[in-house]
Each structure stands twice: as structure tokens, then as C-alpha cells.
Amino acid sequence: MPGRATPLATGRALGRIRSLCLLGLLAVALVLTGCIADAGPEPTVASGPGNVTASNSPGIPSTSAPLETTQSSNKAPVYWIGRSNSNVFLYREFRDVPEQENPVTRALRAMMSDKPLDPDFFTPWQNPKKLATSISGKNVITVDVSEDAFNSNLDADMAGRAIQQLVYTATAAGASSGLIDSGQQIQVMVLVDGHTDYLAFNHVRLGTLMSRTAGMVAPVWIIDPQEGVEVADGSVKITGRSTLPGGKLRWQILRAEDNGDKTPFLTGETTAAAEAAQSGVFTLALTLTPGNYELRVSQVDTSGNQQDLYVDTRSFSVR
Structure with a gap:
């Protein structure tokens, strides 16, 4: 296998602080x-x-x-x-x-x-x-x-x-x-x-107060890399969130070929964090050669059907 992924224990906080x-x-x-x-x-x-x-x-x-x-x-x-x-x-x-x-x-x-x-x-x-x-x-x-x-x-x-x-x-x-x-x-x-x-x-x-409703956000979503970004070297850090803390996730890296085909490059499983401070966060550190890639992350189907549940995908490149 052309590389090996190592899940990390913590995710990277995202967002921004504004001093207004x-x-x-x-x-x-x-x-x-x-x-x-x-x-x-x-x-x-x-x-x-x-x-x-x-x-x-x-x-x-x-x-x-x-x-x-x-x-x-x-x-x-x-x-x-x-x-x-x-x-x-x-x-x-x-x-x-x-x-x-x-x-x-x-x-x-x-x-x-x-x-x-x-x-x-x-x-x-x-x-x-x-x-x-x-x-x-x-x-x-x-x-x-x-x-x-x-x-x-x-x-x-x-x-x-x-x-x-x-x-x-x-x-x-x-x-x-x-x-x-x-x-x-x-x-x-x-x-x-x-x-x-x-x-x-x-x-x-409209006209009444509304709050966030459970059931709206995706069970799995990739936070980084964002769609279409270029990574300057082969060290790629992947972060995301699952709404199932401690749940198993399956991930796959596909490499985009010149003819448009996508071929499997790396694959593995990781576990979303269960700790309250990082609930549901997952992180991967990958080493990838230059090229165009697609990342796929999904929940592991515990029913034994081997179905990819709630798939999120992200395209990015390494230069």
C-alpha cells in the first residue's frame, strides 16, 4: 500500500475569533x-x-x-x-x-x-x-x-x-x-x-423564535481539507466530525487519473472521539504523493450489510 494513515486523538479547532x-x-x-x-x-x-x-x-x-x-x-x-x-x-x-x-x-x-x-x-x-x-x-x-x-x-x-x-x-x-x-x-x-x-x-x-433543530446536520462531514484546495507538500491532515461519538468510520483515498478515472489509493478505518471536549471529531494524518485525490468518509454499517452510510466526499490536490 503506497502509504499509511495514522488517526490522531484530537481535531483542530476551526472558525475565527473576532475582536469587535x-x-x-x-x-x-x-x-x-x-x-x-x-x-x-x-x-x-x-x-x-x-x-x-x-x-x-x-x-x-x-x-x-x-x-x-x-x-x-x-x-x-x-x-x-x-x-x-x-x-x-x-x-x-x-x-x-x-x-x-x-x-x-x-x-x-x-x-x-x-x-x-x-x-x-x-x-x-x-x-x-x-x-x-x-x-x-x-x-x-x-x-x-x-x-x-x-x-x-x-x-x-x-x-x-x-x-x-x-x-x-x-x-x-x-x-x-x-x-x-x-x-x-x-x-x-x-x-x-x-x-x-x-x-x-x-x-x-415566520415571526416566532427559532433554534437549531436536531436531525438537520450530516451524520458525517469532512471539515478539512475543503473542496478544491491545494496542499503544498505530501503531508495531509484530515479532520471531520461524526454525530456518533466513539463510532467507527471508514475512509478511502481515491487518486484521479489523467483519463478521469479514480482508482483506490489508501483505505482504512478510524474512530470518532468520545471525549466531551472533542465529541465526534476524527483526524487522520496521511502522506500522499503529488496528484489529484478524492477523500470519502462514511459511517461503518454495524448491521453487517457492508454499506457505506452517510458518505461525504472531498476533492483536493497535492502539489
Whole structure:
């Protein structure tokens, strides 16, 4: 075998730490971009389609992932929708974004206007004419977006996932930038042109506080390397997360040939961390010769069917 993988015990923290002067202005509310409409009296937590789960698809685990913590990276955490086998989940990428706006607005604007790096991911959101955010002292993020952001034809299930995509991205950006206490529950209020009670994508009634819903994030996702990156030498560090702490994972490296074929290059198994501080994290250290590669990671099927469950893939190159 042309190489050997050695799983490491810990993962690399991702994200970024932002030191913003706006933190000094936090009192009852922290206004981050301009002036947006007040959310009004504190509403109840949503229990409708905005908080959908994946329970309508047999065999899908109730997946969850910890809220992002304050990070040293200057990239924005953005969630996308992606397919794995016959299932649909949320996946995260860290993106370079302009710094004209606050971290939450930047991440949401990327989610609504950019394309994912990974071609397996997509977003149903449209680039809005208006987008602003604020954070209250009660760990509530208010998002005020124009109606044109919802110009996509979705069914009810995908509409619920799109709203959760927004909730995950907004809360990730708020927590990873240090603007919100990640030790407390973070909720999101979505206004459309300053008003509540909008029917998003013709299926999800907005105007109530929403939080992250379990069952949305992918059971397995590769964090690094990101799609399409070039590694400067043959030492490649792979990190990712599984929503099954202590669970077995199968990984494979495929080498892309000049004719477009992909041939097996390395393969192995590893175990996701079970410790609370690194729950679900997996890390691999590989030595690869120059070339183009595809990484595949999946959960090991404990039923004995030898099926690759919840596969995530990533293409990268070594130069």
C-alpha cells in the first residue's frame, strides 16, 4: 500500500475569533448593521415547519452538532444543503467573505449569494436586496431580509431545511465571532421587510423564535481539507466530525487519473472521539504523493450489510 494513515486523538479547532468594538456597545441590544425593525414583544419558540426534523425518512438518526465556539479563523461559517445517499442534511464550509458588514450578516449574505465550494452542496436562497442583523442581550439574533431572498420554488420539507440552514448559519457566525455566549441557547427571529408573519417559500410561517433543530446536520462531514484546495507538500491532515461519538468510520483515498478515472489509493478505518471536549471529531494524518485525490468518509454499517452510510466526499490536490 503506497502509504499509511495514522488517526490522531484530537481535531483542530476551526472558525475565527473576532475582536469587535461593537462588543463595548452591548447593553440591552447590540445593533450590528444599521437600524432594523424591532422584533417587538418576545414571542414564543416556533414549533412549526421551521423546526423540522429528519424523522420523516426511515433510518436517519437524530443528528446534532455542538454550537460553534469562538475561533481564531477569520473565515465565516456557512451551512449548505447537501445529499448523502437518499438523505438531505446540512453541511458547513468556512468561507472568505468581505469585511464591510458584521460577522452574522457576512455569513448570511454568503449563504444567500455565493455558491458552495463542494459541488455536492447547494442553497435555495436568492441574493437579497436588503439584509441586516442585530443581536439582543438575550442571545436572540434578529435577521431582517427582503422578500426577494425567498424566490425559489420548494416543497414543504425543503423549505423547512432552508430555514434551518439560515438558523444554523446565523447562530454559527454569532458564536464563532464571540458576539454571543455559546454556553447559552441562541434563538433566531426572521423578519421580512421589517414584518413578522411572512410565509417563507410558501410553506414556513415566520415571526416566532427559532433554534437549531436536531436531525438537520450530516451524520458525517469532512471539515478539512475543503473542496478544491491545494496542499503544498505530501503531508495531509484530515479532520471531520461524526454525530456518533466513539463510532467507527471508514475512509478511502481515491487518486484521479489523467483519463478521469479514480482508482483506490489508501483505505482504512478510524474512530470518532468520545471525549466531551472533542465529541465526534476524527483526524487522520496521511502522506500522499503529488496528484489529484478524492477523500470519502462514511459511517461503518454495524448491521453487517457492508454499506457505506452517510458518505461525504472531498476533492483536493497535492502539489
